[in-house]
Amino acid sequence: MAKLTKREENYSQWYNELVVKADLAENSDVRGCMVIKPYGYAIWEKMQAALDKMFKDTGHSNAYFPLFVPKSLFEAEEQNAEGFAKECAVVTHYRLKNDPKKKGKLIVDPDAKLEEELIVRPTSEAIIWKTYKNWIQSYRDLPILINQWANVVRWEMRTRLFLRTAEFLWQEGHTAHATKVEAIEETERMINVYSEFAEKFMALPVLKGLKTPAERFAGAIETYCIEALMQDGKALQAGTSHFLGQNFAKAFDVKFANKEGSQDYVWATSWGVSTRLIGALIMAHSDDFGLVLPPQLAPIHVVIVPIYKGEEQLAQISEIALNIKSSLEKQGLTVKFDNRDTHKPGFKFAEYEMKGVPVRIAIGPKDLENGSVEIARRDTLSKETKPMNEVVDYITELMVEIQESIFSKAKKFQESNTHEVDNFEDFKSKLNETGGFISAHWDGSPETEELIKKETKATIRCIPLNNPREEGVCVRSGKPSSQRVIFAKSY
């Protein structure tokens, strides 16, 4: 297996190669759309399972709404429509017919033109709020707490596997509430769920905060986000939770009779994370040898590789390996015994390093003599020899340690790459030399935000929640500011 480009040489190329070599995904024949391969999809399934449980534990149910949004619904909430109109796939016809000029070829049947075009959903607020209108008459019908696992399409011009693709998989929560307070509580509850998921499962420390108006979701009153820092010093938005106010209720005329008997517009939230998280997971932890996966999301926790000469040795090793496998599986771990005779151990070692399997056990002739096995950690690349009878306990504990260790490494990285700067020269030099989160004063105006973006490519990633008040002056305009915000270049 050819080696990866090193991160230091070309981080972007390292990422692109890694996604393919670790067998996670590849580009398809459809512009901007990816194929998620079984190993990559298995990570997504682990993410889905964990998130789905967290959603259900917070009172949500899953449902499913149509893939298509009729144009008239799509345009109902103007800001939202404006935000997505420029990048959407439009269905205009419902039939092909044989090309009279070329046998075996098909053409769009002009007689099968739709009366009204259908937009492939870039997000589902429009179709869902049109549906909620029929479900909501009184406060007794509220709250509605629904999530949907679905594919969405945004016609992005520049795409990268997982990070930005024309079609991607995600979940989108859409909730309806009787009061503003309740809706804001829900918005905050879900950003906390995302942050807990990122830290506990992805081992990814995140900053929680609010987006500036310029960076808000189209149609939102307030967008909460979690922002993670990648190893190249760029930020990645890992999840968003939107307080939509009454915008969609007004666009679709969704009113309810409140407890006092008068009519009021319903309050809304929406929140989502996507397969982009897999991109974040890869970029946050992996190294020049390949993927590093936290055990909580690893499709395979342990791989056992036999090192042997001849069938007899293999048989002896297999017996031990299968015993260890079955004991570890009883602890809830997924174990692969790779006894392929078509590949050498060294090849297998490199392959599982590339795929980020957290722990590798190697068993060879010396181990048979000594009653030991060699245990290698993927995250630290360290090896230890352990007596066979201690292996199961040791590895079970090791999984917890690896998970914590990957998190704390990422946390330290985040901390040492968060820089307070107080003037624009420092701002620019930090940004270009080390990157990272730049904590700086900003005057609060969209004009200054836009200027900084133009001049440095840095955007305001978020205004941290519970941000301490601090008097200062804006790094760009010199105008007064009462708090620091987080800038970064971003994915």
Next chain:
Amino acid sequence: MAKLTKREENYSQWYNELVVKADLAENSDVRGCMVIKPYGYAIWEKMQAALDKMFKDTGHSNAYFPLFVPKSLFEAEEQNAEGFAKECAVVTHYRLKNDPKKKGKLIVDPDAKLEEELIVRPTSEAIIWKTYKNWIQSYRDLPILINQWANVVRWEMRTRLFLRTAEFLWQEGHTAHATKVEAIEETERMINVYSEFAEKFMALPVLKGLKTPAERFAGAIETYCIEALMQDGKALQAGTSHFLGQNFAKAFDVKFANKEGSQDYVWATSWGVSTRLIGALIMAHSDDFGLVLPPQLAPIHVVIVPIYKGEEQLAQISEIALNIKSSLEKQGLTVKFDNRDTHKPGFKFAEYEMKGVPVRIAIGPKDLENGSVEIARRDTLSKETKPMNEVVDYITELMVEIQESIFSKAKKFQESNTHEVDNFEDFKSKLNETGGFISAHWDGSPETEELIKKETKATIRCIPLNNPREEGVCVRSGKPSSQRVIFAKSY
């Protein structure tokens, strides 16, 4: 809650009303597309979980392929293209723009026309085999055993909730093999998985068989199916597994080096079941009071309804109810305690009957005195009074009994509605009077099959697997026949 139309009066209307009243699904604003509501989706999640485990236990992995199929790929396998071209959604543009004539309105941007149209997948053979081409070089790359959970779109003109919708959810397995024998084994393995799933989880007896050439999947060499009988005597195709031969490998030029070192085309299968199964589940078991759900797929197994006057009685009942709930949950059952004070017990009884909750426990003042509870079975509508301390064991066993009982009722129905007929008069009268599966001799010609379809609306549902040989004459043509096949009107 208004009562359902009775099945005898109008079976079709009964079904339509039931789907809506049981809160399973509803029509959306998008022609032919449904909204699957949380209660309906919960049934789908149960189906998915069971099937997904069966797929993984038989060696399959999940992956994800693009929603769109470029037209040139779509038309590559001619039969398949022919079969789906007339009912597909076509994306022709990738952008909207503001309507210069009407403020706030959007129009399709003519400058954003795609060079090549994209078909919204009606099934994914084309895009998947184009992808497999790059994955397969030698026999060592085979078999590929992949499944995908996805949405697909077929532009059906007449749609009905779950049974036939323009967009539906399904899984599609796509496997690649080195030999014909292996591919046929896989095709048969998966029809057996479907049949086991239908019988064990859906409590739905099915006939396994082969489709005639006229009824085969477009592009298949052989289509295996499972056919179930609905209460109105019509058949419903509940799942299919296709042996695709080398058709797709040839269309996409997918060859591999076999063990002997020569190049050969890869052998293929595909197999799928969809949200249509929910329609089958509803129609097979439900009655004039509403849904009847087998416990294996019921989102809620037990509902507890308190019957009380005043807060004090409610408090006493609640304590008992919550104890029972927690004990049943320890047995893996899902239990709802409905203590809403906005609805009377009678209303709740009717609601849970409509929703098909398998067991209802009612606890009232007399029960408090006697230390008993009332247990009602949804499937038989029978009630029993049981001592409180026996409730948990009793209900745990009852779940198994209900599951079996629903199955054997359906099995008896299937048996008593399978009719051997030996002439065309009997054929027509059975078909019109009682419906059901008609077992009759057929001469094996597509012409006779077509004639019978035109004259009676009955189609050949399948040629049963392991069909006994029996000399006879075709009911329609009088020509010789060596086996009976199964005819029915169908959904």
